[in-house]
Amino acid sequence: MPADLAPYERALTHGSQAAANYERLEFLGDRVLGLVMAEWLWELFPKEAEGQLSKRLNALVTGAVCADVARTLGVRAHLRLGKQARDDGAYESDNILGDVMEALIGAWYREAGLDAARTFVRRAWASRVHSTDKAPQHPKSALQEWAAAAGRRPPEYSIVDRSGPHHAPRFTVQVRIGTFADATATGTNKQEAETAAAKALLAKVTP
Structure with a gap:
């Protein structure tokens, strides 16, 4: 105690x-x-x-x-x-x-x-x-590396909506790689929403 x-x-x-x-x-x-x-x-x-x-x-x-x-x-x-x-x-x-x-x-x-x-x-x-032997790759870093390797423009993030009360906000973020591809996701803060959007876009552009 x-x-x-x-x-x-x-x-x-x-x-x-x-x-x-x-x-x-x-x-x-x-x-x-x-x-x-x-x-x-x-x-x-x-x-x-x-x-x-x-x-x-x-x-x-x-x-x-x-x-x-x-x-x-x-x-x-x-x-x-x-x-x-x-x-x-x-x-x-x-x-x-x-x-x-x-x-x-x-x-x-x-x-x-x-x-x-x-x-x-x-x-x-x-x-x-101890859950993984391999260091995890952050989705935003992975997306940026993919875009560079593919000769595409760097990912651009923008907040498209913010809702909810001050103590429990919800952010909706869109990430775009030029006009090639985009994805949108929601999170409890800007960073979380950006991470989720990057993960969603990675799923679209990688096999």
Whole structure:
């Protein structure tokens, strides 16, 4: 049991519930997660170059992955949300769950230190880190590389729609390769929507 529950309560508190919310702890936890994951990957894959390690890191610390970890740990049941956020289904928001997961890491780091934070992250992310031997290629990078190899124009991304409440937005993004091909996808933030659109377009242009 933590000596002081207040930081953890704050880490679970959304801005719709109180001004003392998870944002500052999320800022800290994001950096702790990045450091711990970078160190871990550096140890696990001693023969990989920086570029491959970066691909692994970027794939493992996305908001969607952090949200998935939060769901696995049962964080949703403890979220502190305002009424409107609850009514809008914020319990299922990848944005909120991902931020809260990082805030909890930040709170644990502040109380117990880096070694304890490292132990927690390695347990929580273990199955994800060991799920593949090959470094994942981010869809946006893969699409850009395909376009260059095929002699096509670089992919261009544009937001075509934004909907939903402030705490649970939905972005619709279109990606185009000149007039050759395009695809559209939706996500809970601009980056997620761009990634999904790139993945959809890759599926169209590659066998």
